[in-house]
Amino acid sequence: MVTQDEVVVVENFSTRMEAEMAAGVLEAEGVYALVTADDAGGTYPPLQYLGGVRLIVSPEDEKRAREILTDWRQARPLEEGEEIGE
Numbered sequence: 001m002v003t004q005d006e007v008v009v010v011e012n013f014s015t016r017m018e019a020e021m022a023a024g025v026l027e028a029e030g031v032y033a034l035v036t037a038d039d040a041g042g043t044y045p046p047l048q049y050l051g052g053v054r055l056i057v058s059p060e061d062e063k064r065a066r067e068i069l070t071d072w073r074q075a076r077p078l079e080e081g082e083e084i085g086e
Helices: 016-028 047-051 059-074
Strands: 008-013 034-037 053-057
Touching (some): 008 016, 016 059, 053 059
Antiparallel strands (some): 008 053, 034 053
8 A cells, every 4th residue: 555655746736637637648758647636536526626636656756757747838739730849
């Protein structure tokens, strides 16, 4: 069993959807991430607004996870006709 001492909250989100998107970005980069929320097991989503939705990783992955999330936020959409790497 994992304890609170064995994980780090890298960010709090307003909604589970935002947290799941960020977790997907981290996992695509090889960083295992877990989303947790006090929302009655998903049956009462409005509770997410009160307690937030946490994105957690292992302490070893914290620095890399924060860097990945920063890069993700700074990314911009491609212009019409533009390709990746231009």
